[in-house]
Amino acid sequence: MSAAAIAEPMLPRPFRVVASRRETGDTVTLELVPLAGSVPDFAPDQFKPGQFNMVYAFGVGEVPVSLSGDPADGGRMVHTVRAVGAVSRAIAAAAPGSVLGVRGPFGSAWPMAEAEGRDLLLVAGGLGLAPLRPAIRQALARGERFGRIAILYGSRGPAEILYREELAAWGQRPGATVALTLDHADAAWEGHVGVVPDLIPGVSFDPRNSVAMLCGPEVMLRFTARALLGAGVPAERIYVSMERNMKCAVGLCGHCQFGGDFICRDGAVLRYDRVAARLAVREV
Amino acid sequence: METLEHLLLEHPFLAGLDAALGRPLAGCARNLRFAAGEFLFREGEPADEFYLIREGRVVLELHVPARSPLVIAAIGDGDIVGLSWLAPPHRWAFDARATAETRAFGLGAGCVRERCEENHHLGYEMMKRILPVTVRRMQAARQQLLDVYGQHPA
Known part of the structure; x- marks a missing residue:
């Protein structure tokens, strides 16, 4: 809508x-x-x-x-x-x-139809798992339409992990992989510690036939997108959910202007090749 | 039967290393197995052996008085554990603890340094492998320091 x-x-x-x-x-x-x-x-x-x-x-x-x-x-x-x-x-x-x-x-939506027939990488950091959750649930419910589904999630620490029980359940689904990493942990944590891009080499996917959907803090988006490009995922099949100061939500007030786009109207989900150059500009 | 030399040169960390060049490293290596919970090394000890993980997981951690140890990084299959053996004073900066059953090659640090001094081509090949790991971990540590998932009200 x-x-x-x-x-x-x-x-x-x-x-x-x-x-x-x-x-x-x-x-x-x-x-x-x-x-x-x-x-x-x-x-x-x-x-x-x-x-x-x-x-x-x-x-x-x-x-x-x-x-x-x-x-x-x-x-x-x-x-x-x-x-x-x-x-x-x-x-x-x-x-x-x-x-x-x-x-x-x-706002715009994750490209679920375009991802059909391809491996799907859903990469989230922090609260960024929330906007991806509808896409994750839809993809898992229609698993036969996709290739391998990988959910990569970075969190600040064990106490900040969102949807903890669902993450465990998602990882049990056929064809799905869930990988978590934490910025900081204590000795009770036996999983990965480090940044989200470090999880990418451990996931099985065909980079030439994948769609990646990224949501999280902009620093995490930039580093993750670069890691995906380095792994061979084409820029036109990487999507990011952008965050700016949205007020009217209908493209009138200009608060969320990001170069030539209004994030509320043209985003929040945007193709990476459309925004990559602007992501490198401090003033935007 | 596969020899230690053959298995060592197949490790991802040494991928692409000319066999003749890498052969002397086998004389520095031994096969090791660590149980979950076992320490590979502890902060302050001499960094006299580093490890190439074949399978398993090792965490680097710092112990803090009256708190649970802080885990700084997790290292898995195909990666290297321990960099302090390269730089004086050759002492470990962190604790390294296996969190799963871990198989690894242990390489004597003094032995490897000597082989690299004897043959700078080997030394250069080692540096070409170690430097990207160092850069990757330094960049990751800086990103983790940013605390990007913390609260930052607009």
């Missing part, structure tokens, strides 16, 4: 929090449903993996939050929110029964 398809894209619509699950010390996953009769065109199965909503804590403010649920689940908007600033703290604290405003879904 594009902003143009939403009747009044600037109008927050009321959604009730029906579930809140703590993921880590500062991160929760909320499930939202529209207030009865207030959102007649609500169609959660219409959003595409990679899109985002503007979520409004009434009286506090509004922030962009990626959709982290599976469109196929239907009926609910799922958002994973990290309490970082005043607005995200208010949203993360929203208890079941409370009401939040929602505008969206907005």
Whole structure:
């Protein structure tokens, strides 16, 4: 669904929090449903993996939050929110029964159709696993349409790992591999310690016939994209989810301008060869 | 039956090394096996042997009083454990502990340094393999220092 398809894209619509699950010390996953009769065109199965909503804590403010649920689940908007600033703290604290405003879904989507028939690399860092989760769930549910599926995830430490149980379950799926790495660990951690690009040589995939989807802090995106290029993945089959200061979400206000693109309208998912040169420019 | 020399020269770290050039390294090598939890070396000890992992996993860690040891890096199949043997004062900067059953070649550091001094072609080939590992680990350590996954409010 594009902003143009939403009747009044600037109008927050009321959604009730029906579930809140703590993921880590500062991160929760909320499930939202529209207030009865207030959102007649609500169609959660219409959003595409990679899109985002503007979520409004009434009286506090509004922030962009990626959709982290599976469109196929239907009926609910799922958002994973990290309490970082005043607005995200208010949203993360929203208890079941409370009401939040929602505008969206907005933005571009992960290229799921293009990835069919190819090996799929889903590479996330930190909270970047949340925007990739719909793509991961969709790919695993339709595993026969893809080659090998590799999920590579970097986290700060053991306590910050998102969706811990799901990660373990994803790794059990036929044809799927999950590799984790931590920036820092204690002696109880027996897995990998290091940066996400270090995981790439340990994964079996055909670089000439793969699609890579990357989401995380921009430093991690740059280094991971370069490692994938070095492994032979063509730039035109690497996709990154960009983050900028989004306000209107419909390409009008210009807050999220990134060179010739508005991240809210043209992104957040963009092809790497389109943005690679700009990623190297400090001023952009 | 495959000889130690043959197996050593097949290790990914030595891939592409001319056999005649690399043969003297076999005289410095021994086959080792470490159980999970066993230390390969400890901080401050003389760095007199380094390791090429054939299979397994080793972590580099720092012990901190009253805290669980901090794991700095994990090293796996085909990689090298230990770089301090190359630079004076030839003492380990970290602890190295196997976290899984690990098979490795141990190479006597003094012996390898001597072979490299005797034949600078061999020394240059070794440096061409060690320097990329050093650069990769230094870049990774710098990225880890950035704490990119930490909280950074706009």
